[in-house]
Amino acid sequence: MAKSLQTLLKQIAQLQKQADALRSREKADVVDRIKEAIAHYGITADELFGGTKVRATRKRAAATAAPKARKPAVKKPGGVAKYTDGAGRTWSGVGKRPNWFKDALAAGKTAEDLLVSR
Incomplete structure (x- = not known):
């Protein structure tokens, strides 16, 4: 027996109402048990x-306070040079290979040839 879309939608709506009513009753029972405990x-x-009232007060105070000034960006120190081309360009060996390093490899040098001598 083929059902029409309208029939199915009506059934879905009825089932949703039943589910909502059941959830409401269960929720009321849970709230009662919590209150009792x-x-x-x-x-x-x-x-x-855990002190929700304190947190809410802090949030409200922070929202009304003037915005804080940003700290200046701290430049991170670069890594220790591991490779050099002899012309002053260096690379730590971390991250994307620089063009001068790729060009040197293409010219026949090895990574060991470009190591910084210590």
Whole structure:
């Protein structure tokens, strides 16, 4: 028996209503059990939520405060030179190979030939 799209959509809507009602009843039961446990053990909101009120106050204060000035960017020191071309260009061996290094390899040199002598 072929069902029409409208029939299926009506069934889906009915099932969704049933699911929503069931979830609502289950949620109410869970909330009641939680309230009972809170009362039984004397749990405070701070214990339960870990100081949420304090955090909310801090967020509100931070939102109304003037923006902080950014610290100047700190330039990271470069790596220790591992390869050199003898003309002052160096490479640490980390990251993309520089063009001078690729050109030297293409010209027949080896990576060992370009090592910085220590």
